[in-house]
Amino acid sequence: MSFETKASAVASLSPGAAAPAPARASIASFRLDNGMDVVVIPDSRTPVVTHMVWYKNGAADDPLGQSGIAHFLEHLMFKGTKNHPQGEFSNLVAELGGQENAFTSYDYTAYFQRIGKEHLATLMAFEADRMRNLVLTDEVVDPEREVVLEERRMRTDSDPAAQLDEAVQAALFAHHPYGTPIIGWNHEIEELDRQHALAYYERFYTPENAILIVAGDVEADEVAGLARESYGKIPARSAPPRRARTQEPPHRAHRLVTLRDEKVEQPAHEQVFLVPSYTTAEPGEAEALETLAYMLGGGPTSALYETLVVEEKVAVGAGAYYMGSAVDDTRFWVYATPAPGVTLEELDAAIDRVLRRFGEEPIDAEHLQRAKTRLIADAIYAQDSQSSLARWYGESLATGLAIEDIVAWPDRMEQVTAADVQNAARKWLDRRKAVTGYLLPA
């Protein structure tokens, strides 16, 4: 590849034209003839683009017995193609002053670069090549498997808290693949080979299954032309692959998962509930869960924090989190760190009282308004970062939402009522069906 030598760019500190919120009108989207979706998000403040390709498959689509293959393939996608040997793409990105990486989640796998906008065409050509022409040999696959095992040792196998998280999720999803860690189980990672990787690649790395997101100082027409010249040349493969996942049966039992390890000096409590995602929820329900999570545990103004940490002093920290982006039913976490001398059973009872209060007593209208103000403002703050916006769109679209859903999100959040929040608490935060995790010293 030739290095662009006459790049004349506007310095990124320049103020740029006054751009309003990226409303629907400013976000361009279209579909290539081969079925690949394209989204262009304008950001004229800086001469930089974020280029991402999202594949609508993740760890939850790993074939049975091959846990970790989606993530392993993500690593192997940097091993070269029949047109560009290992290292050529990464070296070129670096030479052009770009940054790159990739990540795998339960429902998607994404590859991205951030780079001067004049290099967009080059990246698209290379990324399109990587969608079709990956070459894998045992020589590169074998050491990379060791890298993944080291990654697992680093993230999980040396960390009791991460091991508890893994066990809690496995307990929550007894049947659905969300119960299997993204990186995979060691005994299955050890058996993954180049055939597994190539079979998975053939199945999922197709234009029908991919979404291109370009955010930055680029015109939609220009991106459309470039996309047709690169990704558009890849032949269609028929229908996108089916994401056939086993679904979770109704839960009836509470499950307590306890991990004891001599390395634990600070005990911890977590609880996770099976709840609908933005994709599976009835209208308004996910927004209510989002609001509930913030009111319950979104920082120092939340009910859990004010009650457990400030008033009762049974915890030193407490929070909640709703993982709304998911293809299937998803998780709502409540977590707390006990104060010295407080047992996890005592803390559990205190958490239970806060959750019950949410379901039974009237919702504080001011608290609700503060939560909505904060959550809606975050959509404005997101506009300050083109890579955050690109990620928000990619994650939403890859889990089955439409652009309209994203654009209308602040309006839907505005409409959340106290009754919605209370109903969500009553309906979904049923502790009789939840999984509770205890982290304790040996």
Added chain:
Amino acid sequence: MTAHAPTVTIASRAEHVQRIMTPGGLEVWLVESHAVPLVALEFAIRGGAAQDPAEKPGLATLLAATLDEGAGPYDARGFHRAIDELAIHLGFGADRDAISGHMQSLSRNVDKAFGLLKVALNDARLEAGDVARVRSQLAAELKRDANEPDSVAAKAFREAAFPNHPYGRPVRGDLSSIDTLSREDLIALRERLFARRDLKIGVVGAIDAATLSELIDATFGGLAQQNDLAPVADISVANVGQRNIVELDVPQSTLRFGRPSITKHDPDYYAVVVANHILGGGTFTSRLFREVREKRGMAYSVYSHLNEYDHCPMLIGAAATKNERAGEAIGVIEEEFRQFAEGGPTEDELDKAKKFLIGSYALRFDTSTKIASQLVNLQLDGFAPSFLDERNGRIAAVTMEDCKRGAQRLLGDGGLLVTVVGKPAGV
């Protein structure tokens, strides 16, 4: 337009920086931009954890963490609720050399946001009950990290590298002494550190210079003129050549390694930056990445990095590999250091490293918060805004000879201080 490098022409960044002197005599750097209806402010006050009394490590961290726990007319709850009602982001932190603050607000709430920053900075209540709560949170964090391999490795490295120096003490405190940190200690530290003298402010967003000047004076103008910093000695990484092992029952050995580097004001600094990039910088291109990860599959993450503490510039690196391969991994890393110190880079490596460092500079300026941080860091380092336009030229000017000299100055004989946490074999 100023040309910096043979291959890249870029318009001036510096000309967008307004260097404002407020009527009250405070300096603030502003990049005015109305593209998004937000204002971001970053500031730093020199004198962080290195100013903690020797027997009270963690004090600066505790002070920063308690500033928003009740201030002026607000108790802790009232303050946090006010922040939420206005959807402001406000936070404080301490590192070794500075206490810093971050504020981001929607344009429509910017006056109130500055008002809250003002009371936190000038009138934090630091009430005993609030201090105790935050202290208990720091203690829980310390317990959580007590056997976390990275934290254990950082502690072992710090203690070996900076003996009898404030940098050898833990920024976030120590479990054995954290309970002794009192409200009185916090007030005393605040009186010593919070002053206009070493205050650096950067602002980016939808605000004009006149409006900002008034808000800056109202917010920071009440601080004392002079701070009272304890002298901190300039030092160099100690115990180079030593290997320290901390036994921990985990399947992986976490390595941390380092040695002395040179300051940002040294004429060879950019030669050293380029040299380090080739050795252990970037994402997928460095020698350490290639030899340790790609070829041998020994680690997920391996890097070297330049760490410019005010009183101890250093190179620091890390990797983690299964216990069985720990000795082998250290051997490979040390061999790379030795080879690079002796042979320097290839022409191709030098060329590509310079192109990356020049081209990727723009990526540091793509959000308001990142730009504001850059403005503060430049001031802390004693540079003028023109540095924004000069920096790439300095990279471009690094010759093969410079880079070889930089590699030699950075790597010396290749000796490293290494700490290993785990059950390493062959070390």
